[in-house]
Amino acid sequence: MKVFPLTMSFxxxxxxxxxxxxxxxxxxxLAAALxxxxxxxxxxxxxxxxxxxxxxDLQLSENGDDPHARPEEALVAQFGMLxxxxxxxxxxxxxxxxxxxxxxxxxETIAAATALRDKIIVHVGDSPYTPxxxxxxxxxxxxxxxxxxxxxxxxxxxxxLAALPLPPAVDGVQVELLHNLNNxxxxxxxxxxxxxxxxxxxxxxxx
Numbered sequence: 001m002k003v004f005p006l007t008m009s010f011x012x013x014x015x016x017x018x019x020x021x022x023x024x025x026x027x028x029x030l031a032a033a034l035x036x037x038x039x040x041x042x043x044x045x046x047x048x049x050x051x052x053x054x055x056x057d058l059q060l061s062e063n064g065d066d067p068h069a070r071p072e073e074a075l076v077a078q079f080g081m082l083x084x085x086x087x088x089x090x091x092x093x094x095x096x097x098x099x100x101x102x103x104x105x106x107x108e109t110i111a112a113a114t115a116l117r118d119k120i121i122v123h124v125g126d127s128p129y130t131p132x133x134x135x136x137x138x139x140x141x142x143x144x145x146x147x148x149x150x151x152x153x154x155x156x157x158x159x160x161l162a163a164l165p166l167p168p169a170v171d172g173v174q175v176e177l178l179h180n181l182n183n184x185x186x187x188x189x190x191x192x193x194x195x196x197x198x199x200x201x202x203x204x205x206x207x
Contacts (some may be wrong), residue, residue: 001071004029004058005095012105016051019156020132022092026079027164029058030090034083041081041088044161044198051155051205052076055097061089081164110137116145119177123170131166131173132159138175139188139200146177147186149204157185157203167192175200 006025011018023046059071073093080089110129115122121142127134136156143154167173172193179187184204190197 002033002060002062004033004060005097006056006058006092008055008099009101009103010099011103012107014105016053017056017099018133018136019046019048019159020130020136022046022048022052022056022077023132023159024130025056026058026077026090026092030060030079030088033060034088041083041164042162044081044159044164046077046079046159048077048155048157049075050094052092052094053099055095055099056092057095059091059093107137107140110134111141114138114141116142119146120174121145122172122174125171127170131168131170134170134173135159135166135175135190135200138173139202142175142177142188143186143202147180147183149183152204152207154186154202155205156200158201159198160200161190161198162196166197173197 006029008017008021008025011021026046056076071091071093075091076094077092079091080087082088110127113123113125113127115124121138123134123138139156140154147154174191176189176191177186178189186202188200190200
């Protein structure tokens with residue numbers, strides 16, 4: 001496997017690396033590292049297995065590797081996609097490198113640009129944040145409104161996308177809660193002006 005050390009920052013008051021930042025860092029690193037066109041990828045998924053409190057390494061399966069062999073290190077996330085018919089698999093493992101930077105994060109900016117009706121939340125207008133950040137924040141807002149937890153919190157556990165890259169504009173993107181499994185795992189649909197983009201899953205974790 002090829003190994004790429006990643007550098008990410010804590011966001012706001014969090015003491016763990018946020019799921020949207022993990023998605024952004026992995027997709028950017030893969031786009032730069034792959035000898036094939038990473039843009040236009042299909043059947044994309046990111047599955048987050050654990051919270052990361054230190055910097056992470058991206059491990060990319062090479063030709064000849066078993067594409068489904070998991071690394072032995074502390075596994076944070078698994079990533080997969082198809083690029084021009086070729087299966088790509090990558091993993092994120094937690095290193096011993098500390099996270100030494102922190103970025104401000106104003107979730108209220110995203111909240112102010114959303115409208116909630118029934119089980120659907122819609123973003124209206126532009127955003128200073130990336131599409132992945134907006135999607136995760138919107139889904140969190142939807143859960144806070146529909147499925148508030150007396151104890152614990154909702155976090156991103158999986159993202160399934162029909163294709164990459166995500167549309168750069170977030171005006172009109174919506175998230176609709178589809179399924180709730182005993183307030184432990186949820187599945188929501190992501191659409192953009194009628195076009196299906198994929199699904200986002202949240203899991204409940206202890207506070």
